[in-house]
Amino acid sequence: MNVNHTLKVLANEPQGAGRYLLVAEAPGLAHAARPGQFVHVRCTAGTVPLLRRPFSFYRLRPAAGAVEIYYQVVGSGTELLSRVPPGTTLSALGPLGRGFPLAPRARHIVLVGRGLGSAPLVALGEAALAQGTAVTAILSARTPSALVGSRPLAALGAAVTTVTDAAGTSDPAQVDELLSAALERPGTAQAFVCGSRRLARLVERSAAARGIPAFVSLEERMGCGLGGCLVCACRVRTPAGETYKRVCKDGPVFPLEEVVLE
């Protein structure tokens, strides 16, 4: 399998608060990718910064041969990326990793995300709704402007609730109440969480109490993205005890019960 692709940038627009939406033409990637997988992008052809940057897919548009990446400027790589004009081509490896294991006949799923970590939930929500699965999304952020995915998910037909630190609605007790109500909905088959260890712990507890399988998408600094260099380690539980797995190849999506949430 050749994972070498070229992203032809169609748009790279600021979304406020240092965030950007990159839309790129990459037909092979758009067809092969699944929600929760990621793409490893070179932000420059030079040697500074040297390493690629991993981005989850915000939306997949196979019919248009395009993928969408929602990202935040946090360092030199994303800063360079934010200045890339339409028409530029970028080297990308993908689709990489294991995505969300969406159950094909699920009646209802629950999505929980915080800040930019909510980005891959949009692709997942879209896929779920397309197969007739109802979606409830609880999206958290520090401020209303830092919420990601609430508008597109609502527009697609998901039941979206937003909570923010600014409004005092994002504390664990309040989120747990919303989460419990969502998980109690008849036919809830799975729960997915991204972007916050605290929320992941809430989902783990609440979903386990109801016997609902839950999954988390993890982030870690990466080297190769293909499972070769072993730098993106995460601590997991196995029958033989705790060990490290690779976020890039064994994940980024893991069963929540498997991950040691530090």
Added chain:
Amino acid sequence: MKPDLSVELCGLRLQNPIMPSSGSFGLPGYEEYMDLNVLGALVAKSITLHPRPGNPPPRIAETPAGMLNAVGIQNRGVKWFIENDLPKLRHFSPPLIVSIAGTKVEDFAQAAELLEKEEGIAAYEINVSCPNMEAGGRAFGMSAAATQAVVASVKKHTRRPLFTKLTPNVTDIVEIAQAAVEAGSDGLTLINTLLGMAVDVRRRRPLLANILGGLSGPAIKPVALRCVYQVAQAVKVPIIGVGGIASAADVLEFLLAGASAVQVGTANIVDPYIMPKIIADLEKCLAENGAASVREYIGALRAD
């Protein structure tokens, strides 16, 4: 006529001088993405006698034109390697070099003894950059005596060629290289990563959980090239050059300085498809320069 890219290393015939450095390339694993049979040799990730979980994350930090890593030789041990990885690796046509690491002299010897019974291994690379737990945790390769002890202990258990991969974190790498050769090392790999660190000023914390890590990438190429040059002047055994190699021109620099083959490390992490590209470029480069063989470049640096 197409230029001849083949080289010989301690009796191993390589179709070209390009191989991955240990740990920078998934072996096995990357056969999923590309044809491994185009490479000069395959070098597996370092294995130790017993399984090692590796260091906690973060294990990587970016630096200008380089990266720091502190993986901690995560591996499942030599027995697991023999049962699970070796059967997959021995089916590829390039010679397989198995890297051995350890924290006690006896661990290297025992690992070599187990591997020696197995088919499909062309040579060993001895990673002397691990901390020597019998001598306060300094890397074996920082001491001529400790390097000699490890090489001699492995040499007793093998008839296969032995390459010792030296650390640059020493006062005089030539002295260590000579010690390795005296103890029976058939060749040398130069260099392992440079010890370094990076700091997150905002959080006032080191960027690596291990605090210290190994620096690699284009940033270390001049140091690696210097080490290859200095050691090539002092020993008669073949040298595999490694450190920041990312292009055919880089390969030729190392060959001129005295290397007979090279390893590509960090460049694989940035671009897993770079080695086939370097091989193709190398052929083109030789043809453009009217060279019939890549061997013409080995040690041909004119320093007068």
